[in-house]
Amino acid sequence: MEEEARSFLGRFAEEFPAALKEGAPLPVSPLSRRVTLEELHGESLELGRRLLAARGAPAGLSALLCQAALSQLLQNDLSPFHCAREPGPNQEEEQEVVLLESEGVQRVFLNQLIEVTLAWSQDFPKHPPPPSQFLHCSVHSIKNTRRKMEDKHLSQDQCAYYAVFDGHGGVDAATYAATHLHVALSKQESLQSDASSALKMAFKHTDDMFRGKAKRERLRSGTTGVVVLIQRQQLSVAWLGDSQALLVRGGQAVTLMDPHKPDREDEKQRVEDLGGCITFMGCWRVNGTYAVSRAIGDFDQKPYVSGDADCVTTQLLGDEDYVLLACDGFFDAVEPSEVPHLVREALRRPDAAGLRVAQQLVCHAKEAGSSDNITVMLVFLRPLKQLVGQNSTTGATQQ
Structure with a gap:
């Protein structure tokens, strides 16, 4: 090094x-x-x-x-x-x-x-502070058939922070979140003692910051987001909207979260309690506009489109394979239970070498019918050689 x-x-x-x-x-x-x-x-x-x-x-x-x-x-x-x-x-x-x-x-x-x-x-420092954790990461994005690419992603291996942001109505909100959310997180006093609280506060603070920029520059975009933070033996996932994270443990897909969609019963009730409505216009939408019920930005529909993130924390047991982060352009075309098999097949390709796994998954989602922007990020939690030889059957379990 x-x-x-x-x-x-x-x-x-x-x-x-x-x-x-x-x-x-x-x-x-x-x-x-x-x-x-x-x-x-x-x-x-x-x-x-x-x-x-x-x-x-x-x-x-x-x-x-x-x-x-x-x-x-x-x-x-x-x-x-x-x-x-x-x-x-x-x-x-x-x-x-x-x-x-x-x-x-x-x-x-x-x-x-x-x-x-x-x-x-x-004068090279004799003992520069080493990265706290390095995990192999594979990421790939495509614009697909959309006119614009509105996805953004960020991996910070030195602090085991990984994020995917899926913008809509322009790329401004996604770019802003990718630039500022990890900084806002680093300034939370509760980060080491209560990652869940810190992540929620960071999402909220980033939304508040973007409100000021949107007002100054008359921006109208929004973005969903999913963030994975790994500290010691804990994996925390925070999210707004329908971008998702999926853990694979021992070759089995483990559902970590439930995406925020307008037709999710509790989200529908929350919007209606605020005086809004959920209508079907090609897909379920908040007040006939946005197809997500939580996001950074979308200030013309706040508080119906909430800026409050959810967060779950999972204890790492040592048998985890990887965590996958992706936008809805991937999960709309690929079932979570398919992911372990797809990743295993991608790893077995002679040209994969770990780096092209995300690219193979993106291609599969496109071939399966996705026309949206697609971003896939895999963060491997064990050596790739172990995963290549893994022969577990695929399946899905609920944590």
Whole structure:
């Protein structure tokens, strides 16, 4: 690992031997034109991750470099990047919100990142903090027959955090959730003692943050989401909407969660108790609009489309094979009980090598009739060689 890290640092130092010159194009584009101080954290980390990942940085090293650069950025005086207040209908509501001009402040961040990377290339830390946990992950996404790709996903192996977001009405909400939810989670004081509570609060906080951006920029999109967090011997799943996570243990599919769909009896009752309705228009919809009953965003239908996530925590016993995260574009075409067989067959292919398993599952869902965006992520909880030789029969059990 150290040799790989040193090799990357050397290559990066050759490409970026000095700070970016004022006025020169940034090597990676900022996610937004303006950001709040709170959004700066997530957007800077994502910008740094993209820059380093495109150049082959090991994930653990990338996370450490970005955190070090962000820490230095936040010690700077950022007032020169404050945006002038623009007159508008929400000016009074937002008078306390400080907005920063993204390109300028991200130039400072990227220069801090270059500075840290150059320093490490010259004097590599003797004992950099190791990743807390590394699990093999296979992920694949396709636009399929849809006009736009609105799915987003994120895997943070250094903290065993994995997420799939399925956007609708545009990609803004999904991109926002993929950028900020894990940051919001990391700031929850209860994260180590009560992962379930921390995940729910992180979802809620991200929804609240996106509300401000949606109001400022007149965005109308929403996103479902499913997050898996593994800490010690506990696997926690939090979700909004109909993206799902499925655990496979000893070759058997274990149902962890019940997706939020408008026709789910308790969801239907919740919406109706609020004065809304569930109607069938090609599929079941909340107030004749959205086909999910919980989501980040969709503020024109709040509180009927709730921003409150559900969460379950499962004890890991050591015989778990993998956990699969996917959007409804996959699960609408593939039954959970089919997953163990499909994965086992994909692993047995001579060209699979573990990395292409998700791709094989995505192709199967498309061939089975899915026309939606499809994203599949598999997080393997045991060595792949053990799974290839597994001969258990497929089936589904309810936890």
